[in-house]
Amino acid sequence: MNLNENLSTISRRRFIGLSGGAAGLLSSAAAQSFAQNTSQEPTPSYAVPVPGPEGQTPKFPKTDLWVQLTTGGKAYPASLQEMFLDPMFLGMNIWPIDQPASFDALLPASIRPAPAVAPVPPPSGGRSALGGGTERLEPKDYPWEPSGGRPHPGYDVMVLNDQTNWSETQRATVEKALKAGRGLVLLHHSLGDNQDWPWWYQEVTGGLFILSDGNGMKKSTIAPAGRLEIRSVGKHPILRNVDSFTLEKEQLYRGMWQSSKITPLLQTSHAGNNSTVAWVGVYPTTRVVCIQLGSSRETHHDPAFRMLVRNSILWAGGRLI
Amino acid sequence: MGMGVENKISNLSRREFITSTASGLILSGVAGTATLAQNAPKADATPRRRLRVQFSPGGHTAPLQIYAMFETPLFRDLDSVVLPHPNAFDSVNSDTPPDVIVTNDWLTTEWPQRDKDNMVKHLNAGRGLVVLHHAVGTNDAWQWWTEQVVGCHLYDTADPGMKTQARLKQFPIQVLTPVGNHPIVRGIEPFELPWDETFPNMWISPKATVLFKTDDPSFRDPTVGWIGPPLPKGRVVCFSPGHTRYVCQDPNFRHVVHNMILWTGGQLA
Numbered sequence: 001m002n003l004n005e006n007l008s009t010i011s012r013r014r015f016i017g018l019s020g021g022a023a024g025l026l027s028s029a030a031a032q033s034f035a036q037n038t039s040q041e042p043t044p045s046y047a048v049p050v051p052g053p054e055g056q057t058p059k060f061p062k063t064d065l066w067v068q069l070t071t072g073g074k075a076y077p078a079s080l081q082e083m084f085l086d087p088m089f090l091g092m093n094i095w096p097i098d099q100p101a102s103f104d105a106l107l108p109a110s111i112r113p114a115p116a117v118a119p120v121p122p123p124s125g126g127r128s129a130l131g132g133g134t135e136r137l138e139p140k141d142y143p144w145e146p147s148g149g150r151p152h153p154g155y156d157v158m159v160l161n162d163q164t165n166w167s168e169t170q171r172a173t174v175e176k177a178l179k180a181g182r183g184l185v186l187l188h189h190s191l192g193d194n195q196d197w198p199w200w201y202q203e204v205t206g207g208l209f210i211l212s213d214g215n216g217m218k219k220s221t222i223a224p225a226g227r228l229e230i231r232s233v234g235k236h237p238i239l240r241n242v243d244s245f246t247l248e249k250e251q252l253y254r255g256m257w258q259s260s261k262i263t264p265l266l267q268t269s270h271a272g273n274n275s276t277v278a279w280v281g282v283y284p285t286t287r288v289v290c291i292q293l294g295s296s297r298e299t300h301h302d303p304a305f306r307m308l309v310r311n312s313i314l315w316a317g318g319r320l321i
Numbered sequence: 322m323g324m325g326v327e328n329k330i331s332n333l334s335r336r337e338f339i340t341s342t343a344s345g346l347i348l349s350g351v352a353g354t355a356t357l358a359q360n361a362p363k364a365d366a367t368p369r370r371r372l373r374v375q376f377s378p379g380g381h382t383a384p385l386q387i388y389a390m391f392e393t394p395l396f397r398d399l400d401s402v403v404l405p406h407p408n409a410f411d412s413v414n415s416d417t418p419p420d421v422i423v424t425n426d427w428l429t430t431e432w433p434q435r436d437k438d439n440m441v442k443h444l445n446a447g448r449g450l451v452v453l454h455h456a457v458g459t460n461d462a463w464q465w466w467t468e469q470v471v472g473c474h475l476y477d478t479a480d481p482g483m484k485t486q487a488r489l490k491q492f493p494i495q496v497l498t499p500v501g502n503h504p505i506v507r508g509i510e511p512f513e514l515p516w517d518e519t520f521p522n523m524w525i526s527p528k529a530t531v532l533f534k535t536d537d538p539s540f541r542d543p544t545v546g547w548i549g550p551p552l553p554k555g556r557v558v559c560f561s562p563g564h565t566r567y568v569c570q571d572p573n574f575r576h577v578v579h580n581m582i583l584w585t586g587g588q589l590a
Contacts (some may be wrong), residue, residue, distance in 0.1 A: 022395050071405055073406070075402040075403065075412070076404075077392075081385045082385070097380075098426075099379050099406050100428070145384075147518060
């Protein structure tokens with residue numbers, strides 16, 4: 001479906017659910033619920049409410065949820081990034097940084113390494129000691145831009161769609177980030193990440209698309225895009241406004257390894273695919289969501305898929321209760 | 322910064338709101354198409370195969386809008402995919418290799434040998450390369466690349482003290498003026514480019530063919546768009562803007578990039 005068709009055929013409720021207005025409403029609702037539910041689960045260190053005057057809703061340290069989007073090693077349509085410009089993602093600051101990517105900005109500022117290129121100090125006016133020319137940087141009221149002279153505010157959630165074996169540096173950084181409570185959302189290709197790092201797929205994601213036989217596991221298979229009917233399982237917050245839906249052109253994954261500890265979110269009866277196509281990962285102290293879907297332009301345009309990704313990011317970032 | 326979502330919407334100017342929404346994306350694309358229709362040379366009546374275009378970013382933060390550009394109506398005459406590192410150019414060995422590779426990666430020292438070999442193969446096959454913003458600083462240590470292919474260094478090697486400044490200088494606005502009558506610039510009027518990161522201390526090879534110049538007086542060489550030194554086969558074009566979301570969704574920027582893809586792919590004469 002294209003955007004115009006979506007807008008003309010969906011109901012008003014559905015439209016609101018897909019719009020940025022809903023994002024704002026849900027964000028504030030989530031903030032309120034957050035205050036009521038903090039005793040039920042461990043609070044990620046980054047999401048500790050900032051105490052306000054008595055009677056007021058506690059506030060998050062940052063209004064927007066900051067998201068790092070990392071791809072690499074596998075081809076995909078640019079509709080993936082276009083999807084995040086949908087108004088339903090308002091309230092999220094989503095920044096692609098593709099492989100070879102730094103994961104440093106996922107770390108809390110207290111343990112984050114200094115950037116390789118230090119932010120430029122504010123200009124003192126006129127020509128600086130660095131050399132000729134004006135030194136005007138971004139106005140103070142401009143949104144953050146890379147290499148713009150202001151320190152990075154830090155990412156709350158990482159969304160992956162790469163398919164690579166990470167470097168030791170990347171692995172160490174992500175381990176620290178997970179311990180610090182940063183959320184993780186894996187899309188499609190990234191279920192094949194880190195084939196040689198059992199801790200990753202056994203203790204974090206709870207799933208692996210196996211690229212070759214070995215270690216007692218048999219290679220997973222991939223089938224050309226086909227029709228995939230999907231149904232939701234249970235009543236997880238991620239499934240809010242995500243009912244059963246059908247993707248007309250989606251790659252089929254069969255023979256994925258999946259942990260018995262995962263919490264299924266979406267399943268299919270298609271014989272050519274693993275039964276569970278989306279699940280909550282197994283890392284105990286932070287939020288990890290895995291979504292097998294997302295191979296095609298058609299899927300990226302699907303409103304239900306977009307809602308699924310949106311909810312997953314919000315939930316992984318502690319903004320959806 | 323620090324505003325709630327609702328406040329953020331109400332405080333945006335109309336122009337900012339439109340450009341930050343999906344509808345704005347469509348409108349931008351339509352505007353770009355209209356500009357193209359006015360400015361592009363008359364189309365060849367012969368049906369042409371859709372160009373296979375590979376966009377290869379990596380190693381640096383980039384706005385969503387530079388990816389989304391390939392999904393706008395203006396670019397729908399192309400078959401585009403995104404393929405970042407590692408091994409981004411293995412695709413040149415496939416049965417359907419890309420006709421044009423658009424790079425926006427930031428691997429400042431140099432690519433791994435595997436990537437270098439594949440890129441040489443790509444250019445020797447007579448295919449196209451468009452080098453955007455971050456990628457003009459890639460492969461700084463690969464002399465053949467900087468002097469014979471892209472024809473630039475991000476900073477003037479004769480003055481290493483300029484290096485840091487060259488990466489970080491930003492200007493509120495600049496006017497780009499087309500130079501000559503090359504098919505890429507034919508029919509394009511001078512245009513303002515929104516806020517961007519610029520590289521005012523670049524060294525540009527004298528063998529390069531200048532396409533666009535900036536009006537910023539602090540540039541050592543005002544060239545911001547150019548064709549690389551002539552190669553036996555293959556076409557290479559570089560365009561140094563493309564850092565901010567504002568530039569990446571600008572219809573003029575997109576029009577220029579689209580023309581560069583068509584020309585390097587042999588479909589703009």
